[in-house]
Amino acid sequence: MIPxxxxxxLAAGIFSIGLYGVLARKNIIAILMSIELxxxxxxxxxxxxxxx
Amino acid sequence: MSLxxxxxxxTAVLTCxxxxxxxxxxxxxxxxxxxxxxxxxxxxxxxxLQAPYxxxxxxxxxxxxxxxxxxxxxxxxxxxxxxxxxxxxNQWPIAALLSAALFVGMAYFYLSSPxxxxxxxxxxxxxxxxxxxxxxxxxxxxxxxxxxxASILLLAALIGSIVVAWRK
Numbered sequence: 001m002i003p004x005x006x007x008x009x010l011a012a013g014i015f016s017i018g019l020y021g022v023l024a025r026k027n028i029i030a031i032l033m034s035i036e037l038x039x040x041x042x043x044x045x046x047x048x049x050x051x052x
Numbered sequence: 053m054s055l056x057x058x059x060x061x062x063t064a065v066l067t068c069x070x071x072x073x074x075x076x077x078x079x080x081x082x083x084x085x086x087x088x089x090x091x092x093x094x095x096x097x098x099x100x101l102q103a104p105y106x107x108x109x110x111x112x113x114x115x116x117x118x119x120x121x122x123x124x125x126x127x128x129x130x131x132x133x134x135x136x137x138x139x140x141x142n143q144w145p146i147a148a149l150l151s152a153a154l155f156v157g158m159a160y161f162y163l164s165s166p167x168x169x170x171x172x173x174x175x176x177x178x179x180x181x182x183x184x185x186x187x188x189x190x191x192x193x194x195x196x197x198x199x200x201x202a203s204i205l206l207l208a209a210l211i212g213s214i215v216v217a218w219r220k
Contacts, residue, residue: 024140024148030075032125040090043094
């Protein structure tokens, strides 16, 4: 069984990458894609916390 | 190390790599395709978490709709395929530093804190989660009001986008 913290750290990594994209990119569509990455990270946290 | 752990590590590395490519690639179409790969990695993570319904929703909504929407948006905003765009702002080292600090802080917190007490109640295996979800979404005692509010919000956004794009 995979520990809960692995999922949380993966989600934190994807969220941080998305945050970098939001802060550093100039194109609005690129910022939108970075926000999608952050939303995926949040979803992983949301599913991992009750089932871990 | 079990097979599931190996699968998780492979998917995690793949997803993080694809995410880094999304935020660093200058070609927007390539970035959208990397985004598809990252979202698919998320779907695999959901399968590993024993949430197959969420995984299917991830594939259908995010890969099927959002990614196609992004690709169409890239193509319709007068940027020909393969054109390089102004990449990053001048403050990108600050952004990188901030993101790295956030990640290190969160990872340290997760590894140092004791196991969280957020455990779900164990459900009966015969309990039909999907049926319960559908009934809760339309029952008056459940979530019918937020559900309908979200529908009206989406309809308003649809009409608003048509009005904004309207040419007399």
